[in-house]
Amino acid sequence: MDLRVEGLSHAYDGMAVLDGIDLDIATGRILCLVGPSGCGKSTLLRIIGGLERPVSGQVMQLGTPPEGCLNPLTYVFQDFALLPWRSVAGNVRLGLEAHGLPEARMAEIVSDVLARTNLSDFAEALPKQLSGGMKQRVAIARALAVNPAVMLLDEPLSALDAQTRELLMEDLVSLWTRAPFTAVYVTHNLAEAVRLGHSIAVLSRRPGRIREIVHIDKPLADRIHMDAELESTQEHLWNLMREEARAADAELLNA
Amino acid sequence: MPETHAQPVPFRGGGFRPVAIRGAGLAVFASLLILTEWGTRSGWISALTLPRPSDVVKTFGELWSTGMLFKHLVPSLTRLVVGASIGVTLGVSTGILIGLFSYVRSGLVPLVAALFPIPKIALLPLFVIWFGIDEGSKYALIAFGTFTPTVVATYGAVDNVDRTLIRMGQSFGMGWFAIVRKIVLPGAMPGILSGLRISLAIGIILLVAAEMLGAEYGIGAYILEAGALYDLERLFAGVVILSALGILVSTVIGAIEKRLLNWRT
Ligand SMILES: Nc1ncnc2c1ncn2[C@@H]1O[C@H](COP(=O)(O)OP(=O)(O)O)[C@@H](O)[C@H]1O
Ligand SMILES: [Mg+2]
Numbered sequence: 001m002d003l004r005v006e007g008l009s010h011a012y013d014g015m016a017v018l019d020g021i022d023l024d025i026a027t028g029r030i031l032c033l034v035g036p037s038g039c040g041k042s043t044l045l046r047i048i049g050g051l052e053r054p055v056s057g058q059v060m061q062l063g064t065p066p067e068g069c070l071n072p073l074t075y076v077f078q079d080f081a082l083l084p085w086r087s088v089a090g091n092v093r094l095g096l097e098a099h100g101l102p103e104a105r106m107a108e109i110v111s112d113v114l115a116r117t118n119l120s121d122f123a124e125a126l127p128k129q130l131s132g133g134m135k136q137r138v139a140i141a142r143a144l145a146v147n148p149a150v151m152l153l154d155e156p157l158s159a160l161d162a163q164t165r166e167l168l169m170e171d172l173v174s175l176w177t178r179a180p181f182t183a184v185y186v187t188h189n190l191a192e193a194v195r196l197g198h199s200i201a202v203l204s205r206r207p208g209r210i211r212e213i214v215h216i217d218k219p220l221a222d223r224i225h226m227d228a229e230l231e232s233t234q235e236h237l238w239n240l241m242r243e244e245a246r247a248a249d250a251e252l253l254n255a
Numbered sequence: 256m257p258e259t260h261a262q263p264v265p266f267r268g269g270g271f272r273p274v275a276i277r278g279a280g281l282a283v284f285a286s287l288l289i290l291t292e293w294g295t296r297s298g299w300i301s302a303l304t305l306p307r308p309s310d311v312v313k314t315f316g317e318l319w320s321t322g323m324l325f326k327h328l329v330p331s332l333t334r335l336v337v338g339a340s341i342g343v344t345l346g347v348s349t350g351i352l353i354g355l356f357s358y359v360r361s362g363l364v365p366l367v368a369a370l371f372p373i374p375k376i377a378l379l380p381l382f383v384i385w386f387g388i389d390e391g392s393k394y395a396l397i398a399f400g401t402f403t404p405t406v407v408a409t410y411g412a413v414d415n416v417d418r419t420l421i422r423m424g425q426s427f428g429m430g431w432f433a434i435v436r437k438i439v440l441p442g443a444m445p446g447i448l449s450g451l452r453i454s455l456a457i458g459i460i461l462l463v464a465a466e467m468l469g470a471e472y473g474i475g476a477y478i479l480e481a482g483a484l485y486d487l488e489r490l491f492a493g494v495v496i497l498s499a500l501g502i503l504v505s506t507v508i509g510a511i512e513k514r515l516l517n518w519r520t
Contacts, residue, residue, distance in 0.1 A: 049426060071428050081423035085441045085518040094437070095427040128520045146427065 001063045001072065001149040001182075002027055003048065008057030009207075010043055016207035017043050021057070023201060023210070025150060028180040030220075032193040035203030036241065036248035041186045042154050044208065048184060049073045049152045065149040070099050074148035078155040080135040082127045088138050089114065089123040095146040109145055116175065117141040133164035137171070144175070151183040157192060166225075169195050173220045190237050194230045195223055202240050205248035211240055306487035311495065314488040328496070331462055331474040334390065335500075338397025338465075339458040346402045346454070347447060350409020351439065360410070367406050375400040376464040383468060393465035400461040401454040408450020409443065416442035445519065448512050455504045459497060474500075 003025040010018040017040040025031050025048075033041050046052040048059050050073060065072040074095070075081075082091050089110050096106045114120045117137050127135055136156055143151055157165040169192060175181070187193055193200045194216065202211040216223075216233060223230055288308045294300035295307040318324040352359045353367075375396055382392040382399075416439055424434040466475030478493035 051422060051426060071426075073426075075423065075426040077419060077423060079419060081417075081419045083420060083438065083441070084520075085516075094424075094429075097437075098427060098429045098433060126518050128518060 001065050003150055004060045004062055006058055008054050010054045019207040019209050025184055027182050029198040030183045030185055030196050032197030032200040033186045034193050035208060036205050036245040037188055038248055039203045039206050040208035045152050045154050045186050049075055069147045069149050071095060071146035072149040074143045074146055074151055076139050076143050076153040076156045078158050080139045082135055082138055084127050087124050087126055088119060091138055092142045092145050095142055113141045113145045132160050133168060151181055153185045155187055177221045190234045194234045205244040306491050310488045311491045314492045327472050327474050327477050330472050334393045335458055335462050338394040339401045339455055342398035342401030343405050346405025347409050350406045351413055353410040354413025367403060371403045388469040396465045397458050397461050401458045404454045405450055409447050412443035412446020445516055448508060452508055459500055
């Protein structure tokens with residue numbers, strides 16, 4: 001199932017946030033959205049996932065979600081959004097419970113997805129016992145459990161420290177390599193974008209418009225840390241963003 | 256570097272972090288009792304100012320041995336349990352509705368604010384007319400008294416539930432009832448339980464008021480009768496029972512919190 005964003009604009013109380021966004025989200029690929037903070041990335045992701053209505057334009061679903069897909073558009077949030085009163089396994093189950101699956105089937109999916117994300121040993125732990133990186137692994141496991149057609153990740157690694165971020169990026173790459181998933185990955189971190197994105201859409205400062213879409217053909221598994229080609233792409237992205245980021249920063253100060 | 260006068264950096268942290276000290280509460284109780292006992296025995300506290308603690312204990316013993324204790328305790332506890340259950344159930348439901356629906360909130364919050372400061376005791380005659388002089392008016396008074404603080408605590412607690420968790424539930428396609436049951440209610444539980452402490456304490460206060468009219472048996476009736484006769488020993492025996500009831504309620508809620516809220520950091 002592909003998604004297509006068509007002529008999408010949005011405003012809050014007359015303040016334009018997104019302006020004429022067109023995007024194609026292709027099956028089995030990761031699309032990264034980068035842009036200065038406050039440019040409307042999270043808003044765009046909420047609209048794509050149907051959590052908010054755009055002022056104009058629309059998001060089209062092309063084709064039907066694949067067989068066995070429980071929740072076609074599934075989020076991973078920056079602040080994890082785990083239920084603190086549920087164990088790791090209970091949190092992963094949450095997304096399955098809305099679909100009337102038999103108990104045994106749910107248990108099977110949960111243990112399978114915990115094994116894929118190396119969380120089996122923590123199944124009974126409560127979120128308060130986990131580090132930030134672990135919590136985000138749980139949130140990723142929860143998203144994978146419902147077998148989404150498209151995963152929507154909003155700065156999933158931004159609350160984590162640099163080492164943990166590196167580890168989780170490796171996890172995401174290996175998860176994708178074993179079973180390619182479709183994802184829209186919002187970040188303001190260009191290093192994440194060039195590591196994980198098959199294509200990278202650069203947004204301007206508010207109101208967000210698409211400045212450029214950069215494609216990277218190198219397979220995810222081959223993209224190593226400090227790769228020269230990726231560095232130059234990252235440099236290019238930064239050149240696109242520098243002025244926007246500076247202007248966005250000044251805007252926040254004036255406000 | 257030349258040798259200069261060296262001294263350790265003075266410590267400026269610490270404090271502002273009270274911790275529970277075992278037995279301290281008991282020690283305060285005990286010293287107050289010993290002081291009163293000694294005062295009444297040596298005569299610098301007159302028998303009309305305070306009853307002698309040992310006499311109160313004796314009265315209590317009589318209450319126990321004659322079986323009157325349970326004759327008073329059972330109707331009181333029934334009134335408290337029935338009244339508070341009605342008030343708390345309605346209060347939690349109303350609070351959740353106020354927390355979730357704009358119209359209910361706009362319509363009921365001013366009403367609740369208007370009802371909250373009314374001394375419910377003042378309405379007792381009205382309740383007697385509405386619900387009769389028997390148990391009905393007593394249940395109503397306690398229910399009404401526990402209702403308003405429960406509503407206020409509950410909708411405050413619902414307001415404090417992390418909205419990203421609700422957004423998360425929606426993003427997984429959970430239905431409205433599932434979100435309320437699995438996210439809103441557990442998320443609001445800490446606030447609801449601490450509100451319950453206050454509501455139930457108010458319930459115990461109102462118990463005495465409820466038994467002012469037409470109650471033959473009950474702790475409140477017992478205290479009021481003793482008060483009318485200036486029988487300080489019996490008055491204090493009754494008061495001690497109410498205090499014990501308060502401690503019991505608070506302990507039970509504490510135990511529930513420990514069980515239900517073990518996820519809190
Ligand atoms: N619910 C909302 N109501 C009003 N303004 C909002 C709302 N959500 C976001 N905004 C504003 O829209 C702009 C874009 O926000 P957001 O999409 O969160 O940006 P980003 O994720 O790119 O940092 C910001 O200026 C923000 O203040
Ligand atoms: Mg954002």
